[in-house]
Amino acid sequence: MPIWNKRCETMGRAEMEQLQLERLQTTVNRAYRNVRFYHRKFAELGVEPEDIKSLDDIRSLPCTTKEDLRDAYPYEMFSVPLREIVRIHSSSGTTGRVTVVGYTKNDLRTWSELVARVISAAGVTKHDVVQITFGYGLFTGGFGLHYGAERVGASVIPVSAGNTERQIQIMQDFRTTALVGTPSYALHIAEVMEEMGVDRESVRLRVGLFGGEPSSERMRREIEQRLGILATDNYGLSEVMGPGVSGECEHKCGLHVNEDHFLVEVVDPETLDPVPAGAQGELMVTTLTKEGMPLLRYRTRDLTSLTAERCVCGRMNTRMRKVSGRTDDMLIVRGVNVFPSEIEAILFETEGVEPHYQIIVEREGALDQLTILVEVSREIATDRMSRLVELENKIKARMHSVIGITPKLKLVEPKTLERGHGKATRVVDKRSL
């Protein structure tokens, strides 16, 4: 597949690190001089911009959290006057108050360029028809992918989110070849297509670019099989820009990070110390070229790991593993740390289970109760009772050995759980803490 920016994506290590250091120092200088929050943070920590002499010195810099951004609502984190900001987005606000991001003209150009790289890595070219099912609006997903796809020269259909039957109609009529959206919505589309009895031959879809929520390999395989496409994963978050931070090539062996624009670290979420190479931890992102709103060491809460191994595609940049979960998704149930991603992995590797589930945490008296609702395949749902019981016991035993507690399990009929049109609601915490 073509490499969009050969020079930047295949740059040697020494050259890349020099560029990163130059840009890190530049960003630090601007953040320190123009953003009151950082000026104060530096003073509190007794750090000066000139203390950053190497990339490793980034560890002496303050972290930035979602909370910090909320406190800066709406414009306090901007490092340029508002008249130089030409676009404003805000985080999807799945949890709590929203955060605001501003882009300068240069930022928007950079954004399109980086998304163009991600899109090209997935194999999308000017010959493709790209259907975008991300919401347009304050959320960065729609616009981010939109301008990147246009930059590549593809024909972009900005359908936006929702109205699945119409999406499918457009997909057939407009001969869509590339689908952009969340993985859970892609699965939903697949389901509705099966329900509507859409002939696979009438759909030209060949590749999908999915992001916006953590997902598993099993989910990917499911999408690939049911839609008959190559499903690639891409990553970004509105706070640091939006989509375009990293994306998979056709080899699907981790997401190539656009390191000339983002410095990534993986740390232990508790101690903030760097984890050993290749180990899982929380991803922290420092913007290297953002003008409107530079962020230093932004805590993404996303769990991943990094590898510097060469990819066969020829790109030389660091890759991050598909994000498997979030540190703030972590549930503490009866004192045990439970990651929904672990539960998902168990469900998805079990035969006879559909990729739709919901985790409910409640408090019964003084005791936390973990309940998992999961859809089973039509075949099993209509089979003998004993098979259901067998399946239930099997999952429970797996759960006990992997996560350490035995949840209540409810096997439900296919298509009974609510489907999200954007990000899926997988976890419902009913405890009032």
Add this chain to the structure above:
Amino acid sequence: MLRLTSVVACYGGITALRGVSLHVDDGEIVTLIGANGAGKTTLLDTVSGLITPRSGTIHFLGGMINGVAPEKLVKAGMSHVPQGRQLFPDMTVYENLVLGAYQQSRRSKRLHLQGDLERVYATFPVLRERTTQMAGTLSGGEQQMLAIGRALMSRPRLLLLDEPSMGLAPLLVKEIFKVITSLHKQGTTVLLVEQNAKAALAIAQRGYVLETGGIVLEGTAHELMRNPAVQRAYLGKGYRSLIES
């Protein structure tokens, strides 16, 4: 070709560079723009060995050159055209040019001097006409050409230019920049320090903006030219809106 990593340097007891990193690739024109006192001249002086950095490293053609004497750097292929030309006013144009080949061996001079002179005269025909004239009697533009010509006598791979447009009439600035472009086309890599950001960004591929000893912006010349902060501070655009706010 040239790589600075976190260079700290002092000038007259004041820390003029506070951890500057930048690089110039083979075949590029890179410009460093900034206001008076930002540290631009200190940076060039540090690169060419006139000032030894307090900390940080400077690499030239793959080797570290911290503390390497200026004449050795000239031999290695670096030439510095200092601010204010720094000619010898009571020597002739010819003598000033020959001084540019000062570090070459007698043998090399015998072999190359004439050719080098011819190249400089070809680049700056006016210097040929003034060969026997005292440098101090030349016009400002001619002096700048002589200063560049002298630097070219050592056949540099990297040319450091410190404010070549200073004190020159717009027409002469244009001519000097034309010469820089043609030298670049002939294969010379250029690090150009300028206050005339507009002219510098017009011929450079990339640029850095230096402010009180630290780099605050970097990017392609194109990006910098479109950057509102650069336009306001260095290109003289939009000053009205600054006053309004």
